[in-house]
Amino acid sequence: MQLTDIKNDWISQFNHPLVIAGPCSAESETQMLETAARMKEAGAAVPVFRAGIWKPRTKPNGFEGVGSMGLGWLRKVKQEFGYKTATEVANMHHVQAALEADVDVLWIGARTTVNPFAVQEIANALQGTDRIVLVKNPVNPDLALWIGALERLAGADIHNLGAIHRGFSTYRKTNYRNIPNWQIALDFKNQLPNIPLIIDPSHICGNRTGLSSVAQEALNLGYQGVMIETHCNPDEAWSDARQQITPETLASLLSGLVVRNEEC
Ligand code: PEP
Ligand code: MN
Numbered sequence: 001m002q003l004t005d006i007k008n009d010w011i012s013q014f015n016h017p018l019v020i021a022g023p024c025s026a027e028s029e030t031q032m033l034e035t036a037a038r039m040k041e042a043g044a045a046v047p048v049f050r051a052g053i054w055k056p057r058t059k060p061n062g063f064e065g066v067g068s069m070g071l072g073w074l075r076k077v078k079q080e081f082g083y084k085t086a087t088e089v090a091n092m093h094h095v096q097a098a099l100e101a102d103v104d105v106l107w108i109g110a111r112t113t114v115n116p117f118a119v120q121e122i123a124n125a126l127q128g129t130d131r132i133v134l135v136k137n138p139v140n141p142d143l144a145l146w147i148g149a150l151e152r153l154a155g156a157d158i159h160n161l162g163a164i165h166r167g168f169s170t171y172r173k174t175n176y177r178n179i180p181n182w183q184i185a186l187d188f189k190n191q192l193p194n195i196p197l198i199i200d201p202s203h204i205c206g207n208r209t210g211l212s213s214v215a216q217e218a219l220n221l222g223y224q225g226v227m228i229e230t231h232c233n234p235d236e237a238w239s240d241a242r243q244q245i246t247p248e249t250l251a252s253l254l255s256g257l258v259v260r261n262e263e264c
Contacts, residue, residue: 001159003154008162008196016224019044021229023035032051032074036080090108103131106131106133107134108134108136113136126156127158132161134198135161137163164200164227165204168181168184189222211228230244
């Protein structure tokens with residue numbers, strides 16, 4: 001299958017914009033269930049609950065995720081609260097475990113998108129799946145690598161595809177953790193208007209203050225979704241503590257977004 005032939009009507013099963021929220025990392029069953037419950041109580045319109053259970057960290061000796069134990073917690077979040085669930089996969093073993101555990105949405109992280117062999121391995125393990133697969137932009141500003149990863153998935157007849165714009169690393173210090181480089185995402189959108197584009201303000205900002213303006217900017221540009229890291233106790237999070245927000249803050253951030261009906 002060619003990437004450009006893909007219809008991608010999967011996104012229309014969700015209200016606009018699609019919201020994916022949940023902790024950077026799954027830490028414990030209690031943390032997962034409390035975050036999920038409070039998102040519901042706060043009235044945040046979140047159909048998809050995210051949590052990383054395998055965490056590829058830039059530096060060694062950090063927390064690298066709870067591993068497959070977290071799959072049971074994702075399943076509980078789905079059963080108890082009715083969310084669809086999402087997690088990151090970085091190799092074929094992750095894919096097999098996530099498929100067996102009925103995870104609805106799989107995403108390829110920025111550190112994996114840069115590796116064609118890893119992406120191909122994931123594509124082969126997912127061959128022909130109906131599961132939704134999202135590809136984060138590579139850490140470096142390389143549009144061809146981002147599109148190439150999606151082409152590998154389309155080549156394995158994976159047809160429910162989307163892309164996540166999480167910004168690009170830069171040696172220069174800026175106000176962003178990863179600079180948005182909007183033009184790269186807009187070029188992506190021009191080349192592949194059929195692939196839903198989701199903004200990840202959390203990894204772009206690296207803090208809590210810029211999230212809503214980055215999310216709003218993306219919606220103004222016609223993005224179809226947002227992914228926002230949300231944690232029941234952000235200050236104590238085991239990864240990405242500075243950028244995570246509480247479920248209650250998420251609810252108010254979402255209600256402050258101005259959503260246009262028409263696509264631009
Ligand atoms: C994440 O979503 O928690 C993550 C590790 O993101 P990225 O791959 O964009 O760095
Ligand atoms: Mn994170």
